[in-house]
Amino acid sequence: MSDHLNHLALRAGLSRRHLLQAGVGLGAAAALAGYAAPAVAVPAGSMPSDAEIWGVPTLNPLVERRADPFVTRPVDGMYYLTGSVPEYDRLVIRGSASLAGLATAAESVIWRRPASGKMGGHIWAPELHRIDGRWYVYFAAGDSDDVFRIRMYVMESTLADPRDPAGWGTPRQIVTPWASFALDATTFEHAGRRYLVWAQSEPEIAVNTSLYIAEMSSPFAISTFPARIATPTRSWEVQGYKVNEGPAVLVRNGRVFLTFSASATDARYCMGLLTASADADLLDPASWTKSPDPVFMTNAQTGQYGPGHNSFTVAEDGVTDVLVYHARDYRDITGDPLYDPNRHARVQKVVWHEDGTPMFGVPVGKGGPIVRLTPLDAPGSFVRHYDYAVRVDRAPRELADSQFRFVPGLAGDGSESLQSVNFPDRYVRVTGGTVRIDPVEPGPAYAAEASFRRIPVKGGISLQVATDRGDYLQHDRGALTVGSAPGRRSSTFGLT
Structure with missing residues (x-):
């Protein structure tokens, strides 16, 4: 069927993906190509399937027990996924030529925390970035004597395959002006400048974490004083904890969109949105506008609870934006939700309003x-x-x-x-x-x-x-x- 549809698409002057995306089956494709199909x-x-049309699989969850999921854009035809493991003790990477293939791909451990001392505590929220031909993993780590003495770190690999643990060097701490709780570093390049965005507990601010941005002098260091671009003030940001964390950046339609997560990590966890003009000074807090309401949140009808800590990738068509996030399949949690292991990695398509702003909809449940x-x-x-x-x-x-x-x-x-x-x-x-x-x-x-x-x-x-x-x-x-x-x-x- 696939080969026949490809042939009909060529006769119609269209690609197979365009026919599928328009919902055209064999009969309609034949009609377009001049065939008399019944x-x-x-x-x-x-x-x-979604994967045939956009490269977005409908498997939900995509990968079980991988919180804070991060999926790269394709590099040399490969997607790579990393995320927090329930044990909070190691960094893992899996790779596949397709998003759907990440579900069953073998997973490599590229680093384990030391038995004691610095970085011997909780290991959280890794992100994998390709910068100037090298791989970098950004992650947060606590110490063995205080697992919540969380700081940000980065490792570099010069090998082509980030799954090879032999390529990774020693972690280096990302230093900020404050010796305080700091995590969820992400990096992006825009208009010839590289930025770091992260969450930190600034001593003068009476919240758990706010969001900061700074320009980078290298993949290991910031070069400007951090600008605070968001702090939790709205009712949906202060449920359980006063939290803005997990930033993710998507530059589209003349704007820089920055999603983030808010509140406690149970069913109240949700996603907010900051927006800046692509021409603005991104280091100026006044350039950023926070949407008044969460853009992605728990949906009891679909059975998805606490969606958040997202990243973005692109589908196999190279065009369609894909939201990567975690959520649970149930609301009620016994004990501290931080230690509930069932935050699963999920993906779904991002749709765009006519005004160029993103629509995330609801976290979709299981189905086709x-x-x-x-x-x-x-x-x-x-x-x-x-x-x-x-x-x-x-x-x-x-x-x-x-x-x-x-x-x-x-x-x-x-x-x-x-x-x-x-x-x-x-x-x-x-x-x-x-x-x-x-x-x-x-x-x-x-x-x-x-x-x-x-x-x-x-x-x-x-x-x-x-x-x-x-x-x-x-x-x-x-x-x-x-x-x-x-x-x-x-x-x-x-x-x-």
Whole structure:
């Protein structure tokens, strides 16, 4: 099937990825290429995976028991993942040619803490960076006599493969003006200057940690006095502890976006966002604006708790931004959440608002590929649900309201059902001629009303109502209704 789709894509003047990204199956690809393919329903489960479309796997979690996950952008065709291990005693790296492959990739221990003394305590939050042809691991470490005397360190490797422990030198401490709790160092280059961003407890500030930025003179040292760019003041930043930590940087659309994590490491843990103009002085605290609300947080409906301490990478298409983060599958924790081992590494796609700002949606639960449906007669608009109603809106601000999964049909007849991502107990249904999204109801009536057949047509798909072979979902001036015209622009949907 893959080779045939590649051939059809060439005939159509498109790439296979573009066809898949548009939701075009073999039938639609054949139509674009001039073939006379029959319009038949796509079998349940044949939807191309996220990894096929964007290189973003749907395996959730991606890697178990790896908190504070960091995934590099591809280097020489390889992704590398590191993160905190539950024992807090070593630095590990695994690598794969694909994001999905990180799930089963062998893991190498590149460094273990000493049995006693300096750096003999907790080892936290490693990040792996490629700078001027060399590898650097930034991490935080405590001492054996005080595991919470946390400071920042960096190691260098001159070898091409960072998984080889033989290449790594001795850790060197990153010195700041304060001899205090400091962790979560990340580095990025922008406009010809390299910066370090980290979290630290500044003695004069009555919080656990604030965020700081400084320019670097080398991968080992800062060269300017730190600028405090964020401190926890909002209600969602001071739950359990007053914390801003885990910074991660993404430069896009003329701006520098800096995500961070806040509050205690239980279900209250969440992500905030700082934004600066790409032309601004990043060392000036006035250049940064903090979003008033968290941008990523616990979602009980999807069963994901305490998402945070993220990083960013890019999908295998080289374009799609990917959020890497950890979260737990349960809310209630026995004892100190810091020692609960089940913070798992997860990935999902970053979507962008029309104004160029990122949308993270909700931490998605387990399941298959996630799609958004766009009517061909309303470019830039998406099928979305709100308060049990389903309609078509232009660029909805709430990403999760426009995210769905195709799953095996509830009617059990080879059809498919369209499941909400943020309310997995709800499915799109056609009842009494009205399109709604409702929680599952017992009995065959609901199952039939919530089942569809996916029909490949030129430009995308049409969704045939399983209870009536003559009816299809269609867009009508912002409303989602049913009609009898498959293949028309109003009843053709692209999948992104």
